[in-house]
Every structure is written in structure tokens, then in C-alpha cells.
Amino acid sequence: MKRKKLGNSNFNISAIGLGCMPLSLSGRPPESQAIAVIHRALDLGVTLIDTADSYCEDQSDKHHNEHLIAKALQGYTGDIRPVTVATKGGLMRPQGAWTRNGNPHHLRKTIHESFEALGGNHPIDLWQYHSPDPAYTIEAALAPAKEAVEAGIIRFVGVSNFSVEQLKRARDTVEIVSVQNQYNPWHRQPESDGVLEYCEAENLTFFPWSPLGGSRRVTSLQDMPAIASLAAEKNVSVYCIVLAWLMAKSPCVVPIPAATKLSSIEDSVKAIEVKLTDEELQKIAAS
Template sequence: METKQLGKTDVFVSAIGLGGMPMSVYDRPPESQSIPVIHRALDLGITFIDTADSYCKDESDKHHNERLIHKALASYPGDVSQVIVATKGGLMRPHQNWTRNGNPEHLRQTIRASFAALGGEKPIDLWQYHSPDPQYTIAQSLAPVKAAVEEGLIRFVGVSNFSVAQIKQAQDVVDIISVQNQYSPWERQPETDGVLEYCEQEGLTFLPWSPFGGRRRYQDLQDIPAIAQLAKDKGVSVYCIVLAWLRAKSPSILPIPGASKVSSIEDTVQAIGVKLSEAEVQKISVVR
């Protein structure tokens, strides 16, 4: 498996990760199906897994995905010492909705709950502030995060759904190694709002969430002629083409596509071997 440096740290992880959300929200699969997905990802060399405290059905189910990932890692027969689990905090799931909560006390508590859900034996590898809450300054929300780093509960810190100005505010409080914003063939904001360029300048890892357009649009990839043709020409799925396109867009990008089936993660890994020329990247870049 090809590896990529995580921010400016001395840690290297797989060049494609695994997103855990599909295994814990909405009509999630049974645990007996999800754990083999995580195990297969590990078999294939994936060493970066993305989760969140809010990857669950609702507030009564909080931290479900973190617990699931910990159980899968604990039951894996191979070496998991190099696996990085990146979690997030700052979103709530009342009645399956998504709402922000940057209250410093809430973040302090959820960091500890995530630490416990992930095993409670070592620092959280990467904790990300899920989305800035306008009711609190970024400095206020990140104060307990900085304290958790100093306390040894968190190893590295990242942010999600942040603008360049907000990333800079976060960097004034605590070291930031990653940014997780939406980026797909339909959602191109990181190309124009300066975030992707800033990540390159600062040596930050960019984690594109919802790379296939989410539950509503991922099937539409088959209907984009440029993507469908490239998939046919290269003998891979349209999903592999999108992942290859993302990787070609910037050296900072580490895709984290979600999966809830073994076949999906096996397909994902094939994207590592797909190389797109500048002309091929441009064909997709003009698709909207």
C-alpha cells in the first residue's frame, strides 16, 4: 500500500483511508457485516480510519462508530499498532438530525467519551473539531482540545468544515495537522475558497468528505460521461476514477471513502493503481 505523510508529523498512513460513517448511521448494516469490512481494509493495508462521536443513529446511540472500530481493531489477528483512528466531535444527532455544539464543556466531555469508546488505553490519534459553532469563538471551543492534548488524551488535532480564516484562528490555539471539508465532482469549493491551496502551503493533510456525492448522488457518477468513459477505458469502477481524480488534484489529499461492504473496500483500494493524466483530470474538472 502506498503511504502518505500525515500533516507535518513523523507518521505515515495509507494513501487512501476508510470512512466509518456508513456502518453506524441510518439503515446501518449489522455488526457481523461491518467488522469484516474493517478487517478486510486492514488486510489490504489501510491504516487510516475516519470516524466521529456523531456517527450514530441519534443521541442515545452516541459514539457507536468509535466503539465499533475499537471492537474491530481489538479482534483483528494482525498488527494494528500503526493504524491511525481519526475521530471528530462537535456535532449532535437529535432525532437523526445534525446540529452543531461547540460548547467548551460539551467538547471536554465528548473528548473523554471518545477516548473511552476507542479503548481508553492510548491517546486519540487524531481528534477533529467537526464544524465551527457560531455561538462560540474558535478559541473558546478549542481551549478544552488544547487541554486534552496537554493531558495526553489527544495526540494530533484537525478541523472540519473550516474556512482558511477559521483554520488560522485554530492554529493560534493549537497545532493543526489536517482539514476535512466536503469535496467531490459536484462540490468544488476547496478549489476556489483557498482551503486546498492553504493546506498545500502549510503542509496540512486534506481529507475530502463525501467524495462520491453522498447517499443521494453517488449512483449518479455512472451518468457523468467523462467519468464513465475513463472507468471503461481503464477497466475500473467510476468510484476508483473519482478517488484517482482527487489524489491527482493535490498532494495534500487523502481520500476517506466510506464503506459498509467488503466488496466496496476491495474496490476502493484498486484506486491506488489508477493514474490520470493532466488531460484526464481536466475532463473531470469541467464536469458539474
């Protein structure tokens, strides 16, 4: 598995990560299957695991995904020292809905809860502010993260769903190593809003969330002629083509495709070997 630097840090992460959100939402697979998926990802060289305190069914289930990952890592027989777990805080799940909560008191509390859920033995590798809450300033919301870094509870800080302006304000508050925004064939805003260009210029890692379009759109990739034809030509899945396309857009991009089956993460990892020419990239861009 190829490695990349995490932002300006000295940490190496795999060039493709594992998104664990569907392992904890409604309709999630049995725990044994979820753990098997995480173990298979590790076997394949994936060292970046993406999660969040809100990856759960509702508020009563908060931190489910983090507990699951901690259990999977504890039961893994291989070397977990290279593994980087990236979690997030700042969203709530009332009755299964998604709402923002940038209250510094809440973020301070949930950071400590995430630290404990992930084992409480070493700092959270990467903590990300999940989505800016307009009720609180960027500076106030990130103050608890800065405190946690100074206290040794968090190693690195990232942000998610941020604009360039918000990102600059965040960086004036605490050192930022990564940005996680939506980016896929249907949502190409990072190409035009300046975020991807900014990350590349500043050596920040860009994590595209929902890289394959999410559960509602992923099956539609077969209906995109440019992607489907390239997949047929290269004898790979349409999912591999999309992941390869994202990685080809910038060296700072590290996709985090989700998986609930062994076959899914096995397929995603194959995208590392898929090479797209400039002409092929233009073909996708025009689709």
C-alpha cells in the same frame, strides 16, 4: 498500500482511508458485517479509519461508531500498531438530526468519552472539531482539545468544515495537522475557496469528506460522461476514477471513502494504481 505523512507530524497514514459513518447510521449493516469491512480494509493496507462521536442513530446511540471500531481492532489478528483512528466531536444527533455544539464544556466531556469509547489505552490519534459553531469562538471551542493534547489524551488535532480564516485562527490556538471538508465532483469549493491551496502550502493533510458524493449521488457518477468514459478506458469503476482524480488534485489529499460491503473497500483501494494524465484531469474538470 502507499503511505503519506499526516500533516507536519511524523505519523504515516495510508493514501486512502476508510470512512465508517454508514456503519452506524440508520439502516446500518449487522455488526458482524461492519467488523468484516473494517478487517478487510486493514488486510488491504488501509491504516486510516475515520469516525466521529456523532456517527450513530441518535443521541441515545452516541459514540456507537467509535465503540464499533474499538471492537473491530480488538478482534483483529493482524498488527494494529500502524492504525490511525481519526475521530471528531462537535455535532449532536437529537432525534437523528445533525446540530452543532461548540460549547467547550460539551467538547471537553465528549473528548473524554471518545477516548474511553476507543479503548482508553492510548491517546486519540487524531481528534477533529467537526464543524465550527457560531455560538462560540474558534479559540474557546478548541481550548479543550489543546488541554487534551497537553494531558496526553489526544495526539493530534484537526478541523472540519473550516474556511481558511477559521483555519488560521485554529492554528493560533493549537497545532493543526489536517482539514476535513466536503470535496467531490459536485462540490468543488476547496479548489476555489483557498482551503486546498492553503493545506498544500502549509503541509496540512486534506481529507475530502463524501468523496463519492454520498448515498444520494454516488449512483449518478455513471451519468457523468467524462468519468464514465475514463472508467471504461481504464477498465476500472467510476468510483476509482473519482478517487484517483481527488488524489491527483494535490499530494496533500487523502480520500476517506465509506464502505458497508467488502467489495466497496476492495474497489476503493484499487484507485491507488489509477494514473490520470493532465489531459484526463482537464476532461473531468470540464464536466
